[in-house]
Each structure stands twice: as structure tokens, then as C-alpha cells.
Amino acid sequence: MGHRLRLVLSTLSVVLGIAFMSGTLTYTAMLSDSFDSMSRGSLTDISVSVRSDDSRPGTAAGSVSGSAAATVPAGELDTVRGVAGVESATGIISASDRVYLLDTGGRIAGASTTSVAMNYHGEPSMGHRTGLQVEQGRAPTADDEVAVDPATLADSGHSVGDRVTVLASDGSRVQLTIVGAAGYAHGATAGASYLFFDEATASRLLLDGSSGYSTIGVTVAEGFDVNAVNDAVNAVLPDGLQATTGETTAGQISDTIDEAMSFINVFLGVFAAIALVVAGFIIVNTFSILVAQRCRELALYRALGASRRQVRDSVVLEAVVIGLFGGAAGIVLGAVLAWGISRVVAALGMELGSSVPMPSPANVVGSLVLAVVVTVFSAWGPARRASRVPPVAAMSGEFSTGAEGLGRRARVGAVCTVVGAAGVVAGALGAFDAHLWVLGIGAFAVLIGVALSSPVVGRPLIWLLGRLWRLLFHESGRLAELNSIRQPRRTAATASALMIGLMLVTMLSIMSSSASASIRRSVHEDLRGDFIVRPVNHNPLPKGTTERIAALDGVADVHPERQVVAMTVGQQPLLLGAFAAGDFNRIVSEEMLSGRMSDDPNTAIAQKGFADANGLAVDDTITLLDAAAPLPITLRITGVFEPADGATSADVVTNLTTVEQFGGGDADAFLTVDAAQGVTVDELRTRIGSVTDSDPLIVVQSMDDYAAERTAMIDRVITMVYALLALAIVIAVLGIVNTLALSVIERTREIGLLRAVGMKRRQIRTMITLESVTIAVLGAVLGVLMGVGFGIALQHVLIGQGLTVLAISWPTIGVYLASAVLVGVVAALWPARKAARLAMLQAIASE
Secondary structure, eight states: OTTGGGGHHHHHHHHHHHHHHHHHHHHHHHHHHHHHHHHHHHOOSEEEEEOTTOOSTTTOOOOTTOOOOOOBOTTHHHHHHTSTTEEEEEEEOEEESSEEEBOTTSSBOSSSSOEEEEEOOOOOBGGGBOOEEEEEEOOOOSTTEEEEOHHHHHHHTOOTTOEEEEEETTSOEEEEEEEEEEEETTOOOTTOEEEEEOHHHHHHHHSTTOSSBSEEEEEEOTTSOHHHHHHHHHHHSOTTEEEEEHHHHHHHHHHHHHHHHHHHHHHHHHHHHHHHHHHHHHHHHHHHHHHHHTHHHHHHHHHTTOOHHHHHHHHHHHHHHHHHHHHHHHHHHHHHHHHHHHHHHHHTTOOOTTOOOOOOHHHHHHHHHHHHHHHHHHHHHHHHHHHTSOHHHHHHTTTTSSOOOOTTHHHHHHHHHHHHHHHHHHHHHOOSTTHHHHHHHHHHHHHHHHHHHHHHHTHHHHHHHHHHHHHHHTHHHHHHHHHHHHSHHHHHHHHHHHHHHHHHHHHHHHHHHHHHHHHHHHHHHHBOSSEEEEESSSSOOOTTHHHHHHTSTTEEEEEEEEEEEEEETTSOEEEEEEOOGGGTTTSBOEEEEEEOOOOSTTEEEEEHHHHHHHTOOTTOEEEEEOTTOSSOEEEEEEEEEEEOTTOOOOSEEEOHHHHTTSTTTTSOSEEEEEEOTTOOHHHHHHHHHHHHTTOTTEEEEEHHHHHHHHHHHHHHHHHHHHHHHHHHHHHHHHHHHHHHHHHHHHTHHHHHHHHHTTOOHHHHHHHHHHHHHHHHHHHHHHHHHHHHHHHHHHHHHGGGGTOOOOOOOHHHHHHHHHHHHHHHHHHHHHHHHHHHTSOHHHHHHOO
16 A cells, blocks of 8 residues: 555545445435334324225215315214223324415415424324424414414514414415414424414314314323224224224335335435446556556566465455445445435425434445445456566566557447447337337447447547647647557546546436427427416315406406316226316317217216226216215216327316216316417416415416426426536546546656656646546547437437427537536646646656
């Protein structure tokens, strides 16, 4: 490790790659722990609720309506309290997205539009832990009082004691006084707002005044088995109700969260793998240069009796040490990174409690093993080459100077590139089942092939850059070109690290541009009307909204659609849409394949996919169940339709008369508005706003607005992916710095001789900078070319998933290429300065 200072940047590349992977695992584990704490901290030992699988009319709730759900009768509370082993039981009334606190500006308070409301109660959470607690003021006890969670209180601009407005989902407003700040003891809110009322107010606002409870929370007395008490409670409950232990519910929640976290781990793990692959290129380069610089030292070992294996193992041992140090530092940095992300997320309103990100033992061991494996694998080739150098050749300097031979490397790379390109084309154009796998494997083969053959593929570009450098910088430019082609493998390996990053960035740029263009086309071609009026949550529009908008001057027509969730006889949930028969193909683009839509009672049309899956045709019937209907409802299919590509539709669509038999079927989910001739978009927006502006739960959007909102979601995802890929770019830049710095050390005597024959410090700096720019531009050009090709192929494959438009932002790609020049200049700052400051005589005398 006498060359430890030369290995710092290689170690740093391992640190960054491992930090990404370890930080990802640490953060997602912290998320799982936080959500587990949230569920366990808000669940009681036992919960009594309406059976979710009970499909009997009158009990199977579920509509997209915001109407009150089925409740546990209030009389069952005393029944539960009388069971042996029950220490206490409390009726809990709760609902999501039913009421909202308005801030001082009349907008919805909180980090999101997700709202949880309930009656404040003192029932402990699982295991006799503290459940709800008041952090400031007191709990609400009267019908004009409310308590809110601290984060929402701070966001609202209100204080304890203020008179505030609470908005209900039906548009009504209630004036209440904030009497306290309260929340669960775990402190996590996951971005939701929490409102607490007394029991009577909660029943009025959340259950529409119905009697009963959403659940009954039960605390089991010390010394009693929770499962046994749960069975005893179930034994006394009537049909339609069930008792479930908190452990069971928490386990179900945990399984769902772990499933989501596994996707995030895989998603982020891909980028960690990319970072480690890029780091591998850097390590290969570093050890190749170090072995070349130490050729005489290694030859001396051989001359003193060291075997080839011992020489090889000495190099591998250095790689192991680098892997261990890099892995350990990466684990620490990953924990810091996870903590930083958690604080940023909390600042954005996603409070996850007090969980501290700590890497698990499996994370630590796995990260260290991976760091060592990646480092040793990358250093194995240079180590083998070092062991095969004849001592006489090494001592004479033949091994460390002169041009490198490319051998069969370029031929293997060319074969991989050709075969991979054929796979990309076949995968993009083919219609067979495994075409995506063929495309992916082909793209990987092209990437490997280009990386292997880049010393040959890149020569024309280096030659062109050399002509430009000679024209602009004369001798410094000529020497920069010669140095770039003197060690073609080294130049290519360094450029390949940047190539991978820019290839992915370019491909994502094409995907982003194509997705945005496809969405805009889909919105304008598949959505009818000039405006869409919809709620910000899953609740319906307030009653009377459609009629008031229809009566406005400048409105030619309105087309409301209603949506409810019913159950099939086979216990499958079904989204049932409804609109007037005359509005078919006037809300979204759709085609009637057979039959027609009718306004006759108990008739419906079925979407083709649903009809095919269930064997439905015109004149067949489908039977649905709903809580609001005393008997099953049988609908006759009068038509089969198909929405346009990219358009969404309910599985079954009925008319407005029929849907009113279902719970929530009397309220509009959203509506589209047609402007009268001669009325501009801005004029109509203002007129619709006169109806909706007073309700912060209603969004009014033109088709352009709606398209912009959907593309903005894609842009946010792509921005996050760009940020993740930035790590690979950073590592690639470190690779250029590393290669140039080691190259300067390797060429110390040569630089001294150049100074001796009259080359100025400024010219030395220019030469090193041009070498860096050459490497960066080579990597950028190869990466952009592959990214464009892969992006076009991937877009073609995804046409069936709605990516119907190919859009390439050439100005953006131009920025990427221009940025490569800047990357080269920045990467050369330290190596160029180091080279220019070498003492001439000492440099000439160096070995």
C-alpha cells in the first residue's frame, strides 16, 4: 500500500457505489419500520368491524361516493365490554377524505389532500402503549371543537384557540374552534392531515348522523391471551361483524408495505448496480496504470524469487483492502444519505416519526462482500497481466511505455456489437412473447461490445478532435491527441464510464419526451370537451355543481359521469360508470362494437376486455350487489364498446337512472364542459370559476391543463431518475480525474523533458485539459448515439402501452454533448495543475 495516495479516487468510486446501494436498503428498511410503527401505534389489541367479505345486501359497502360506510351497531359496545379478558373497549368513528381543515387563505391545510378524521379517544394502542395524545391544549369535548395534528396546525397558519372552517366533502362548511394539537404517540403522519372531534360531531360529519361506529377498539387485560380473547369476542358477535387482532392487521399491512418496498429496492438497486459497474471501469483503469508504473518493482520481486502467483496475489490483496475500506466508508455514507433523505421528506410534509436509519447486519455484510467482489473482479485482469510480465522486459521499461496492442479485444467487441444490434432490432420489431428480453439482452451486448471496441471505434473521433486541437492550440493540441491514442485501452475504459451514464440519460430523455408528447396527443384526441371539472380526491362533486355550470352563459353543454363500486356475485369488485346514453363518445373517445347504449332502466354496456373475460355479449345479463340495494340488481347488456388507446373507462357503463339504485349513484364523479361558439377558453374558465372557486376540493382544467398535470407527474419521476443517474456521472468524472492524475505521475519524467525543451506551464495545463476533454467527448458521443438508438427501440416496443409518439429533444441532446466539454475541463483542473507545478529537474530525474 505504498501507493495508497494514488488509490484514493478508486476507493472513492467504490464508496459512492456502495453508499448508493447501502443507503437504499437502509432507507427502505427505515420506511418499513416507520410504517410498522405507525400501524402498531394506531391499532388496538383487537378491532371489531363489519366483515369485509360480507356481501349480503345492506352490508357490502363500497362506492366511489364518499357516502358513509356500514357501521358497527352501538349496542355491540356493551356486549364486547362484557367478554372476559376485555379491559376496556371504545367506539371509534373514523373516515378518510371526508373533512378538511382550511388554512388562513381558504385552501386545504396540510402537505397533501389526504385527510383522516376521527373522534378523539383514550384507548391504548397494541400492547398497552400510548395511542392518541394531546401535545398542546386539550382534547375536543363539545360539538364546536376540533383538534388537529401539529404539522397540519403549523401549515394552516392557525393557532390553538382560533376559530376555523372545516370543509366537508359535500361542500358544506362548519365553523369550529381549535382547542388542541393532538396525534398518535409515534408522531408519524405520512403526509396526511389528522382532525379529531368529540363523538357526536364525528358521527354527524363522518357518518352522516348515523348511529354506530366504524370500529370498536378493544384493550386486552394483562395476563390474558389476545388470540383467546379475540375468539371469545367473535363468539358473541352477530353475523356480519368480526373481531381481528391488531397483530393480524399489522402483519397484513406490513406484508403490503414490504411488497412495495421490494419494488423500490429493485428500482433503486438497478441504479446502484449501474454506479458499481461504472466504478468497476475506474478500478480496472487504476490497477492497469498502477501495475504499469510498478513494473520494475514487480520485476524485482520476480528476480528475488517471487512466483507469478505471489505477484498476482499482492495486487489482488490491494484490491481486497480497497474493497473493505471503500465498503465500510460506503455503509457509513449510505446511512448519512438515508438520514438526509428522511429529513428532506419530513420537511416536505411526509413525517415518518422518529425512526433512525441504521443499516442492518445483513446490509453491512452484503455491502462489504459486494465491495470486495467488485474491486477484486475489476483488478483481476491487471493482476494477471502483472504476473505474466517477464522480469527482463519489465526492468528494461518495455512493459510500461509504448502503445498498447488491442489483440482480439476489438474483434470480440465488434461481434458483440453486431449480434446485440440485431437483438435490439428483433426485440423492437418482433411480436413474439420474449421480445422485451431479446431487446434488453441485445442492448446489454451492444453496450459491452462498444466498451470493448471503443479503442477502435473512437479513433476517427479522436482524429477529428486532434485536427481541431492542432488548429486551435498548436503543439499542445498535437501532444494531447498523441497522448490520447498512445494508450487506447486506457482512454476507452475511462470514456466508457461516462458513456454508460450518458447513454442512460439520453435514453430517458427520449422516453420522457415521448411520454409527454403521447399524453398530450392522447388528451386532445381521446378526451372530449373543452374543460374537465373534477374533485381533488375520490369523493363526488358537491350536489348542484353540474346544474350550476350548465346554466352559465358560454356553456354549450355539460357531460357528467358517475362512478360507483359494486360487487359481482363472484365477490369481485366492479367499477360501474354511468352517463346519459346520448353522452356516449362525448366524454372520452370510444367505439360501440355491437349493440347500442340505452337509457332504459337496468341496461348497461360492457367494455370489450371485461366482456371477453366474462363471456358477455349483447342481451346477456350481469348481477351486481350493493349495500344500498335491498336485492341484487340484474343489468341487461345492450352493447359492447371499446375505449380508444390511452383512454380509460369503467368495466361496465349504465345510464343515470339505473345507477341511482347503487350507493352514491346520485352524485357526479366529474364532468366535461363544451364551450359555446365564440367563447374563449379564458372566458369560460372565469365563468366556471364563479361556481367552483369557493370550493378548494374542485379542480377546473382545460385539456391543456389536464395534459400538463399528467406530464408533470412523469417529469417528476424522470427528474428523480436523473438524480439517481447523476451518481454514475459523478463516478465517471472521478474516473477521468483518476486516470489523468495517475497518467501525470506515470509521465513525470516526460513532462519534465517537455518543460526542459521550452514548453510553458500554461501549455502543459492546456495539453492535460485537452486530453480530458477528448476522453469526455468520446464517452459522450458514444453514449448519446447508443442512447438515441435504444430510446427509439424502446419507444417502438411501448407503443401498445400508450407511448405512441416518438419525440427526440435534439436541443437537450446538444446540451448533453456540450456539457461533456465542461466535464472534461472540470475533471482536468487538479491533474493539469499538478502537472504544471512539477519541478523540472526533479521530474527529469524521476524513475
